[in-house]
Amino acid sequence: MRYEKGRKDSSRIKIVETASERFRSDGIAASGLATIMSDAGLTNGAFYPHFASKADLVRECVVQALGAQSQQLQEALASGGMEAVIEAYLSAAHRDNASKGCASAALLPEIARQPAETRQAYTDQLQTLVGQISAALVQTKDSQGVALGVLATLFGALELARAVEGKELSDRVLAAGAEAARSIIQRSQSEVAS
Amino acid sequence: MRYEKGRKDSSRIKIVETASERFRSDGIAASGLATIMSDAGLTNGAFYPHFASKADLVRECVVQALGAQSQQLQEALASGGMEAVIEAYLSAAHRDNASKGCASAALLPEIARQPAETRQAYTDQLQTLVGQISAALVQTKDSQGVALGVLATLFGALELARAVEGKELSDRVLAAGAEAARSIIQRSQSEVAS
Amino acid sequence: MRYEKGRKDSSRIKIVETASERFRSDGIAASGLATIMSDAGLTNGAFYPHFASKADLVRECVVQALGAQSQQLQEALASGGMEAVIEAYLSAAHRDNASKGCASAALLPEIARQPAETRQAYTDQLQTLVGQISAALVQTKDSQGVALGVLATLFGALELARAVEGKELSDRVLAAGAEAARSIIQRSQSEVAS
Amino acid sequence: MRYEKGRKDSSRIKIVETASERFRSDGIAASGLATIMSDAGLTNGAFYPHFASKADLVRECVVQALGAQSQQLQEALASGGMEAVIEAYLSAAHRDNASKGCASAALLPEIARQPAETRQAYTDQLQTLVGQISAALVQTKDSQGVALGVLATLFGALELARAVEGKELSDRVLAAGAEAARSIIQRSQSEVAS
DNA sequence: ACGGCCGGGACTTCCCGTTGGT
DNA sequence: ACCAACGGGAAGTCCCGGCCGT
Numbered sequence: 001m002r003y004e005k006g007r008k009d010s011s012r013i014k015i016v017e018t019a020s021e022r023f024r025s026d027g028i029a030a031s032g033l034a035t036i037m038s039d040a041g042l043t044n045g046a047f048y049p050h051f052a053s054k055a056d057l058v059r060e061c062v063v064q065a066l067g068a069q070s071q072q073l074q075e076a077l078a079s080g081g082m083e084a085v086i087e088a089y090l091s092a093a094h095r096d097n098a099s100k101g102c103a104s105a106a107l108l109p110e111i112a113r114q115p116a117e118t119r120q121a122y123t124d125q126l127q128t129l130v131g132q133i134s135a136a137l138v139q140t141k142d143s144q145g146v147a148l149g150v151l152a153t154l155f156g157a158l159e160l161a162r163a164v165e166g167k168e169l170s171d172r173v174l175a176a177g178a179e180a181a182r183s184i185i186q187r188s189q190s191e192v193a194s
Numbered sequence: 195m196r197y198e199k200g201r202k203d204s205s206r207i208k209i210v211e212t213a214s215e216r217f218r219s220d221g222i223a224a225s226g227l228a229t230i231m232s233d234a235g236l237t238n239g240a241f242y243p244h245f246a247s248k249a250d251l252v253r254e255c256v257v258q259a260l261g262a263q264s265q266q267l268q269e270a271l272a273s274g275g276m277e278a279v280i281e282a283y284l285s286a287a288h289r290d291n292a293s294k295g296c297a298s299a300a301l302l303p304e305i306a307r308q309p310a311e312t313r314q315a316y317t318d319q320l321q322t323l324v325g326q327i328s329a330a331l332v333q334t335k336d337s338q339g340v341a342l343g344v345l346a347t348l349f350g351a352l353e354l355a356r357a358v359e360g361k362e363l364s365d366r367v368l369a370a371g372a373e374a375a376r377s378i379i380q381r382s383q384s385e386v387a388s
Numbered sequence: 389m390r391y392e393k394g395r396k397d398s399s400r401i402k403i404v405e406t407a408s409e410r411f412r413s414d415g416i417a418a419s420g421l422a423t424i425m426s427d428a429g430l431t432n433g434a435f436y437p438h439f440a441s442k443a444d445l446v447r448e449c450v451v452q453a454l455g456a457q458s459q460q461l462q463e464a465l466a467s468g469g470m471e472a473v474i475e476a477y478l479s480a481a482h483r484d485n486a487s488k489g490c491a492s493a494a495l496l497p498e499i500a501r502q503p504a505e506t507r508q509a510y511t512d513q514l515q516t517l518v519g520q521i522s523a524a525l526v527q528t529k530d531s532q533g534v535a536l537g538v539l540a541t542l543f544g545a546l547e548l549a550r551a552v553e554g555k556e557l558s559d560r561v562l563a564a565g566a567e568a569a570r571s572i573i574q575r576s577q578s579e580v581a582s
Numbered sequence: 583m584r585y586e587k588g589r590k591d592s593s594r595i596k597i598v599e600t601a602s603e604r605f606r607s608d609g610i611a612a613s614g615l616a617t618i619m620s621d622a623g624l625t626n627g628a629f630y631p632h633f634a635s636k637a638d639l640v641r642e643c644v645v646q647a648l649g650a651q652s653q654q655l656q657e658a659l660a661s662g663g664m665e666a667v668i669e670a671y672l673s674a675a676h677r678d679n680a681s682k683g684c685a686s687a688a689l690l691p692e693i694a695r696q697p698a699e700t701r702q703a704y705t706d707q708l709q710t711l712v713g714q715i716s717a718a719l720v721q722t723k724d725s726q727g728v729a730l731g732v733l734a735t736l737f738g739a740l741e742l743a744r745a746v747e748g749k750e751l752s753d754r755v756l757a758a759g760a761e762a763a764r765s766i767i768q769r770s771q772s773e774v775a776s
Numbered sequence: 777a778c779g780g781c782c783g784g785g786a787c788t789t790c791c792c793g794t795t796g797g798t
Numbered sequence: 799a800c801c802a803a804c805g806g807g808a809a810g811t812c813c814c815g816g817c818c819g820t
Contacts, residue, residue, distance in 0.1 A: 011783080027304060029223035032808055046783045048810070098306075104354075106303055110221060112292075112356035119359040126358065148354070148367055149347065149374025156350025157343070160298075162306035164320065165313040173342055180343025180378045187377040205799090226792060240799050241794090248793065399777085415692060417611035420814055433818085434777050442815065486694075492742075497688055498609060500680075500744035507747040514746065536742070536755055537735065537762025544738025545731070548686075550694035552708065553701040561730055568731025571769040572762045593805080614786055627790090628805045636787070782817080788810090795804075 012050045014040045020061040024106035025099035028058055028114075059118040062111065065103035066125030073129060077136045082150075085133075086181050089154050090174040095161045104151075105158040126151075138189045146188040153181045206244045208234045214255040218300035219293035222252055222308075253312040256305065259297035260319030267323060271330045276344075279327075280375045283348050284368040289355045298345075299352040320345075332383045340382040347375045400438045402428045408449040412494035413487035416446055416502075447506040450499065453491035454513030461517060465524045470538075473521075474569045477542050478562040483549045492539075493546040514539075526577045534576040541569045594632045596622045602643040606688035607681035610640055610696075641700040644693065647685035648707035655711060659718045664732075667715075668763045671736050672756040677743045686733075687740040708733075720771045728770040735763045 018040040022031045033054060034044050051057045076085045088094065094101050104111075104126075111122050133147035140146065157177020161170045212234040216225045227248060231241055245251045270279045282288065288295050298305075298320075305316050327341035334340065351371020355364045406428040410419045421442060425435055439445045464473045476482065482489050492499075492514075499510050521535035528534065545565020549558045600622040604613045615636060616626050633639045658667045670676065676683050686693075686708075693704050715729035722728065739759020743752045 027221075027223055027307060029221055030307075033810090034808070043784050044809090045785050045812090048812095049782070054809070104357075108350075108353040108357050109300055109303060112353065113221060113224070116359055119357060123358045123360065123363065126354075142370075142373075145366065145370040145373060148370035149351070149377070152350035152354050152367070152371045153343065153347040153374060153378075154350070155354065156302075156346035156348070159302040159306065159353075160320075160342070160346050160349065163298075163302050163313060164317045165310055166317065169317065172339065173346070176336075176339040176342035177346045179336075179339060180347060180374075183343070183378045183381040184347075184374045187381050227794090228792080237800050238794090239796090239801060243799080415609075415611055415695060417609055418695070421816085422814075431778050431780095432816090433779060436816070437777080492745075494691055496738075496741040496745050497691060500741065501609060501612075504747055507745060511746045511748065511751065514742075530758075533754065533758040533761060536758035537739070537765070540738035540742050540755070540759045541731065541735040541762060541766075542738070543742065544690075544734035544736070547690040547694065547741075548708075548730070548734050548737065551686075551690050551701060552705045553698055554705065557705065560727065561734070564724075564727040564730035565734045567724075567727060568735060568762075568766045571731070571766045572735075575765040575769050615788095616786075625806050626787090627792095627807050630788070630790095631804070778820080780818090782815105784814080784816105786811100786813080788812105790807100790809085792806080792808090793804105794806105795802105797802090798800080 009050075011040075011042060011046065015042070015047070015050060016057070016060050016064050019057055020065050020103070021099040023058070023061055024065070024101065024103055028107060028110045033057075055115055055118065058114060059121050062103060062107075062118060062122050063125060066122070066129070069102060070125070070128050070132065073132050077132065082133070082136055082185060083182075086154070086178050090157055090161070090178045090181075092171065092174065095158060095170065095174065098162065102155070102158065104155045105162070108155060108159075137185065140188050143188070146184060149184050150181050153177055153184060157181075203244070205234075205236065205240065209236070209241070209244060210251070210254050210258050213251055214259050214297070215293040217252070217255055218259070218295065218297055222301060222304045227251075249309055249312065252308060253315050256297060256301075256312060256316050257319060260316070260323070263296060264319070264322050264326065267326050271326065276327070276330055276379060277376075280348070280372050284351055284355070284372045284375075286365065286368065289352060289364065289368065292356065296349070296352065298349045299356070302349060302353075331379065334382050337382070340378060343378050344375050347371060347378060351375075397438070399428075399430060399434065403430070403435070403438060404445070404448050404452050407445055408453050408491070409487040411446070411449055412453070412489065412491055416495060416498045421445075443503055443506065446502060447509050450491060450495075450506060450510050451513060454510070454517070457490060458513070458516050458520065461520050465520065470521070470524055470573060471570075474542070474566050478545055478549070478566045478569075480559065480562065483546060483558065483562060486550065490543070490546065492543045493550070496543060496547075525573065528576050531576070534572060537572050538569050541565060541572060545569075591632075593622075593624065593628065597624070597629070597632060598639070598642050598646050601639055602647050602685070603681040605640070605643055606647070606683065606685055610689060610692045615639075637697055637700065640696060641703050644685060644689075644700060644704050645707060648704070648711070651684060652707070652710050652714065655714050659714065664715070664718055664767060665764075668736070668760050672739055672743070672760045672763075674753065674756065677740060677752065677756065680744065684737070684740065686737045687744070690737060690741075719767065722770050725770070728766060731766050732763050735759055735766060739763075 015037065019031070019036045022036050022039065033047055037044055037047055047057075051060065073085065076088055089102070098106050111119060114122075129151065130144055130147045133150060134143040137143045137146055154177065157173060157180070161173040161177070164170050164173060209231065213225070213230045216230050216233065227241055228238055231238055241251075245254070267279065270282055283296070292300050305313060323345065324338055324341045327344060328337040331337045331340055348371065351367060351374070355367040355371070358364050358367060403425065407419070407424045410424050410427065421435055422432055425432055435445075439448070461473065464476055477490070486494050499507060502510075517539065518532055518535045521538060522531040525531045525534055542565065545561060545568070549561040549565070552558050552561060597619065601613070601618045604618050604621065615629055619626055619629055629639075633642065655667065658670055671684070680688050693701065696704075711733065712726055712729045715732060716725040719725045719728055736759065739755060739762070743755040743759070746752050746755060
């Protein structure tokens with residue numbers, strides 16, 4: 001799509017992937033371009049031909065990370081429905097592997113402080129996720145609202161599980177988040193039934 | 195009382211309050227001590243007699259901010275119950291005023307990257323909130339889990355509302371989060387009823 | 389002939405001449421190929437069909453510059469002997485016009501840091517100069533040594549005259565160098581006489 | 583002298599010493615600040631509090647290197663006179679160890695391209711050397727000129743010995759330079775005698 | 777031969793957290 | 799408590815040597 005015009009831009013892709021992981025593990029502000037480029041097998045000087053600024057890279061990473069998440073979501077929904085999605089999202093593995101996990105749970109407050117363009121890009125990608133989840137639910141008047149509520153719960157629970165000290169409590173947070181997500185879905189369906 | 199241990203200098207209190215706001219509005223990593231001290235009406239050199247490091251200040255701020263939140267929560271629960279809490283938390287005013295708002299919604303992913311001591315302090319304070327909410331709910335087998343689920347939903351929804359671009363969508367996120375929180379609570383109560 | 393081996397394109401000759409001047413005026417490391425090519429009336433891309441690398445060009449320039457110097461030396465020796473050579477070499481005009489002057493005085497330390505092939509090429513050309521001067525001297529046991537000593541003095545004096553600040557001192561350096569060169573020659577001759 | 587005012591500035595001294603070696607071994611233009619700072623055990627960011635620019639550092643290095651050379655010269659003159667100076671200067675050890683050796687022989691053409699301030703600093707230091715050598719010679723009308731001539735010969739011969747390929751020839755250059763230097767001195771003395 | 781691109785890396789500016797002298 | 803300075807290190811601009819498609 002984007003980088004079809006010029007060269008094959010494998011470097012650009014490598015940079016975005018490397019940065020995307022680094023941002024999720026260390027945060028955006030705490031990640032330096034030099035480290036990212038070095039991890040990508042390149043040097044500082046090779047950055048600016050690809051991106052106008054760090055903010056530009058951030059936007060690209062948000063798009064990339066949520067795009068990949070959308071694909072994973074599609075597969076999970078197809079194979080196991082919402083229940084599988086919830087269990088995979090609020091798993092210990094996902095909690096313990098932030099660098100390859102959900103960008104929202106890793107970066108939401110930092111995304112909120114990004115320029116409007118980045119937030120718009122995030123919003124666009126998020127709505128894809130909302131649409132996918134909404135479509136997987138029994139249709140109600142406001143299945144998009146339900147999807148948003150479920151996503152908020154998943155994001156919040158994963159962040160909380162990562163922030164608290166103590167594995168036992170963290171596991172309980174994951175379980176509580178999963179139960180909460182199920183509640184939201186089930187209550188929306190029971191409304192339809194009534 | 196918690197922060198009696200050190201000197202209860204007014205300077206120290208002022209630094210913590212100022213930093214606490216700055217962290218919530220700009221993020222921890224993006225906030226410099228020089229700016230914080232300047233805003234507190236002091237200079238750089240006055241910091242280290244009070245705190246051993248920035249990480250130390252962060253821990254103190256987390257305690258202070260969640261302590262204050264606990265007090266507000268108590269008042270809101272007393273006057274209007276959980277419904278009032280939800281509405282106040284997921285209000286446009288709270289969304290638009292991060293610097294004086296919930297530290298969790300502003301900082302959770304950054305707290306997750308802090309040293310164990312800070313995460314432990316956060317955990318302690320969080321459990322106070324959980325206890326308060328749990329006590330306000332109809333008692334069930336796992337009212338703490340419900341409280342955790344509600345908190346996760348509130349945190350996630352507020353972060354999401356701040357991150358998305360467009361007021362209309364952001365308002366919908368707030369509403370969806372509120373509805374989701376109500377669902378979690380109501381379903382836990384209906385379980386009791388059945 | 390030396391540089392017949394490659395194509396004797398006029399472009400190649402132009403590049404070498406342009407680079408040769410630029411190197412002498414700005415130094416090798418400080419001279420970029422883009423500037424050289426541009427000054428030669430060509431573009432970047434025309435370089436590599438002619439030379440394998442910048443080091444290759446440097447070698448070629450060393451050969452070209454010393455070859456030209458050898459011709460000038462021959463003429464000067466023929467017309468005015470060593471005294472004319474010394475005066476021309478240590479003239480204000482030569483000092484103030486490095487770009488068309490002696491490559492040794494302009495580049496010796498940089499040549500010393502070049503790859504062996506370049507240093508070999510320099511050595512070959514230098515020995516031509518040594519032979520010419522040696523032949524112009526009264527023959528002694530070690531007229532080549534005397535020629536080397538004279539050349540070292542001329543190179544060193546010209547470099548020194550270019551490096552010092554202040555025209556008056558610089559002129560004195562030139563004069564002192566000339567007098568030193570004459571001393572070397574005269575003493576070698578007096579040895580013969582004795 | 584210079585850095586007495588502020589702190590002990592051991593860092594500054596370390597930077598100058600490290601840079602001074604690096605410049606002499608690799609040349610000024612070819613030496614990057616990052617490498618120099620890294621070798622000095624510091625990082626990029628620590629450079630500019632000490633020096634306004636790379637050119638500023640170069641000037642400092644020129645002063646430092648020639649200052650040290652002046653001390654060595656004094657010792658050599660005291661212990662063995664000019665003959666000892668010549669032999670030490672045009673020794674294989676000095677030729678093969680440019681990084682700790684004479685800055686003039688390593689850098690003269692690059693110094694000639696530096697801003698006037700650097701050239702002035704070089705000139706000042708050079709005149710110290712000239713004065714020392716001049717004082718060591720039998721006094722003649724122009725013992726400063728003789729000293730300049732000797733220095734030019736030494737500089738040129740060392741550069742030449744480093745630039746030529748082949749140890750045997752390089753050794754001959756050293757010997758020829760030494761013989762030339764002796765000739766200059768002796769002829770200046772015989773003038774007096776006559 | 778052209779022109780543009782690629783990655784490397786230079787120089788410089790800015791600000792950070794922290795320390796020490798006053 | 800002030801404040802200047804230190805060293806660390808990031809962001810950004812620039813240009814270099816080298817390569818390729820046209």
